Amino acid sequence: MKNTRKAISLWNRGHWKDYVFSQGMLLVASLLLVFFISIGLGVGNILERFLSSDLPEEQVRITPQGVQAGFFQTERGGTEITADVMDSLTALPQVERIDPQVYAHVPAYLRGLLGGRNYYTDITLEGVSTAFVPDSMLEYIDWNYTLSDSAEKPLPIILSENLLILYNAGFAESNGLMGLTPEGVIGLEVQVNVGSSSIASLQAPPINLRAEIVGTSRSMALFALAVPIEFVEEVNNLYLPDDKHTYSALMVTALEAEDVPAIVRYAESMGLAAETRRGIAQKAEVLVGVVTAALGALAAAILFSAVASAIHTLVADLKNRSYALGVLVALGTKRERLVYIFAFQIFFMSLISTVFGGLLGCALSFLVSSTLLNLLPVLKYAVESLAVFPVGWLASGLGLVLAVSTISAWFFFRKILSTPVTELLRR
Amino acid sequence: MFLSASANTGRGESPVSKPLIHASSIVKVFDELKVLNKASFTLNEGEFVAVTGKSGVGKSTLLGILGTLDPAFTGELTINGVSTPKASSMELAELRREFMGFIFQDFHLLPNLSALDNILLPAVFSGTDSLEVRKDAAAILSRLDLRNDNTPTRFLSRGERQRVASARALVNNPKVLLADEPTASLDEDSEENLFDLLDALRKERGFAIIAVLHSKRILSRADRILELKGGVLHEKHA
Numbered sequence: 017m018k019n020t021r022k023a024i025s026l027w028n029r030g031h032w033k034d035y036v037f038s039q040g041m042l043l044v045a046s047l048l049l050v051f052f053i054s055i056g057l058g059v060g061n062i063l064e065r066f067l068s069s070d071l072p073e074e075q076v077r078i079t080p081q082g083v084q085a086g087f088f089q090t091e092r093g094g095t096e097i098t099a100d101v102m103d104s105l106t107a108l109p110q111v112e113r114i115d116p117q118v119y120a121h122v123p124a125y126l127r128g129l130l131g132g133r134n135y136y137t138d139i140t141l142e143g144v145s146t147a148f149v150p151d152s153m154l155e156y157i158d159w160n161y162t163l164s165d166s167a168e169k170p171l172p173i174i175l176s177e178n179l180l181i182l183y184n185a186g187f188a189e190s191n192g193l194m195g196l197t198p199e200g201v202i203g204l205e206v207q208v209n210v211g212s213s214s215i216a217s218l219q220a221p222p223i224n225l226r227a228e229i230v231g232t233s234r235s236m237a238l239f240a241l242a243v244p245i246e247f248v249e250e251v252n253n254l255y256l257p258d259d260k261h262t263y264s265a266l267m268v269t270a271l272e273a274e275d276v277p278a279i280v281r282y283a284e285s286m287g288l289a290a291e292t293r294r295g296i297a298q299k300a301e302v303l304v305g306v307v308t309a310a311l312g313a314l315a316a317a318i319l320f321s322a323v324a325s326a327i328h329t330l331v332a333d334l335k336n337r338s339y340a341l342g343v344l345v346a347l348g349t350k351r352e353r354l355v356y357i358f359a360f361q362i363f364f365m366s367l368i369s370t371v372f373g374g375l376l377g378c379a380l381s382f383l384v385s386s387t388l389l390n391l392l393p394v395l396k397y398a399v400e401s402l403a404v405f406p407v408g409w410l411a412s413g414l415g416l417v418l419a420v421s422t423i424s425a426w427f428f429f430r431k432i433l434s435t436p437v438t439e440l441l442r443r
Numbered sequence: 444m445f446l447s448a449s450a451n452t453g454r455g456e457s458p459v460s461k462p463l464i465h466a467s468s469i470v471k472v473f474d475e476l477k478v479l480n481k482a483s484f485t486l487n488e489g490e491f492v493a494v495t496g497k498s499g500v501g502k503s504t505l506l507g508i509l510g511t512l513d514p515a516f517t518g519e520l521t522i523n524g525v526s527t528p529k530a531s532s533m534e535l536a537e538l539r540r541e542f543m544g545f546i547f548q549d550f551h552l553l554p555n556l557s558a559l560d561n562i563l564l565p566a567v568f569s570g571t572d573s574l575e576v577r578k579d580a581a582a583i584l585s586r587l588d589l590r591n592d593n594t595p596t597r598f599l600s601r602g603e604r605q606r607v608a609s610a611r612a613l614v615n616n617p618k619v620l621l622a623d624e625p626t627a628s629l630d631e632d633s634e635e636n637l638f639d640l641l642d643a644l645r646k647e648r649g650f651a652i653i654a655v656l657h658s659k660r661i662l663s664r665a666d667r668i669l670e671l672k673g674g675v676l677h678e679k680h681a
Binding site: 022026029030340343344346348350354436 | 545555611
């Protein structure tokens with residue numbers, strides 16, 4: 017071993033720059049590999065998190081075409097969901113039941129104390145039935161509420177996690193408010209004012225209500241603050257008695273999951289939009305797939321360039337030094353011994369570069385993740401970290417980089433050594 | 444005169460001489476040109492044989508074959524009892540390392556290494572580097588009037604590099620020293636000094652020398668002089 021170390025030291029004397037460069041490229045290749053795997057999977061996770069839905073398989077969410085739910089208001093377009101539409105859907109043999117959702121067409125705002133600071137925001141209330149509320153939540157909350165209950169109990173609110181993401185991404189940031197997690201928001205008490213907002217008010221006097229956030233929902237069906245449907249219908253009738261009674265969405269439960277396509281076809285034939293768990297999943301899958309493929313292609317291109325460059329430098333160095341190899345062979349060094357020494361050198365140096373590059377890649381991923389999470393609170397409250405470190409994948413990737421570079425150099429080295437000594441000695 | 448076998452006719456004749464190298468009917472062809480045409484040759488223990496001939500007649504080629512560096516020839520070559528055409532590359536490497544020393548025309552030193560490191564190169568790469576080898580190398584450097592420091596050989600003069608190459612050839616205590624124009628481009632004094640030293644070491648260690656030479660003064664020191672002409676070795680009187 018001592019002689020091997022000395023041999024490697026003699027061989028490399030005056031040539032360290034070439035090795036440092038080739039190993040540097042290998043280090044960069046390993047770094048990029050780890051970085052792209054880590055961040056790529058992290059981005060995939062966050063996309064899945066944003067696009068996931070807890071819509072049951074046998075349910076269809078039917079909405080008017082072109083309806084776009086915003087933070088404060090909705091825009092209408094296309095066929096509206098009226099009582100007649102609901103009746104025709106109810107008549108379908110595949111339908112078990114229908115749970116309607118209704119937007120409060122009344123302006124409203126919400127205010128409260130958050131982290132010792134007052135906050136205020138206009139809101140859109142959406143009435144949902146108990147069907148919308150998960151059974152686990154129904155065990156400890158009371159989802160029955162009318163205006164007559166206002167003195168006795170707070171208005172229960174289920175907050176859309178999508179809305180929470182928007183809050184964290186923009187509202188909290190721009191107003192210097194603390195960020196909120198889905199767990200941290202439950203139990204928060206606020207004041208809800210119905211009948212006026214910062215941009216509109218009605219002739220009838222507004223009503224102030226105590227409200228409490230009792231849960232959050234990841235349902236794509238919810239874009240606003242969900243409250244009991246009886247309350248929304250009551251408020252709509254109270255403030256806008258002449259308005260046409262329409263629904264913002266219908267949650268249609270089919271008898272069987274296999275009945276869902278028939279319901280979707282029927283709703284679409286009526287000019288309505290229908291969304292199913294499978295459809296949402298497919299959209300998410302396509303988006304995640306596109307992003308992952310784009311990141312993968314970028315990573316592969318950079319990785320290929322870096323590995324090719326590392327191999328090229330290693331091979332060029334060996335080629336330039338075929339004369340020195342010829343001298344060693346002429347002086348009686350066994351080819352097998354040379355193969356052992358250089359395989360050891362190439363493998364050992366490449367191993368160090370690969371491991372070190374991998375560690376730097378982890379550090380870079382961690383740094384990028386921390387920076388992005390600090391810059392974009394929307395991410396911070398959605399995931400703990402943007403960097404994912406799947407040990408198996410990373411080890412396989414680094415092993416591949418190591419194997420490709422080492423084996424390529426080793427093959428080329430064998431090729432040089434198979435050249436007649438007299439040819440190697442010709443400079 | 445075509446030599447089918449050697450005869451000790453020179454001053455270095457030894458009563459216990461035995462063939463170290465025996466080459467018979469060596470044929471070497473380069474692009475249909477027979478550079479060596481059934482050349483035969485025997486080198487005995489302790490002999491100093493000089494090979495002469497015009498430029499390009501194949502003297503270096505002959506030395507390459509005798510030194511087992513060029514396996515692409517026909518004929519028989521036996522070195523230290525080993526038939527080289529039948530030997531494995533490992534056996535040939537061992538012959539070169541243990542049995543022979545080379546002084547190449549271009550020295551073939553690694554320019555980034557010091558004199559001592561160049562000398563120790565074969566031992567280090569063969570895993571036989573030891574304190575004893577290092578002491579021997581330092582002693583040879585001293586006898587060749589070379590500095591034992593870390594100066595890379597690329598900074599040494601041609602004469603100094605020539606001496607380093609000689610020291611490297613001698614450090615493994617070879618039985619045969621193969622030298623391809625070892626004094627080329629050396630001045631007369633340096634040439635004489637080198638061969639004074641080689642003669643002295645040859646008497647001490649008993650190795651044989653086969654050298655490609657041109658200098659008449661050095662040729663006069665040889666036991667035998669062989670002229671390579673038309674691919675055949677002819678003996679000339681020393």
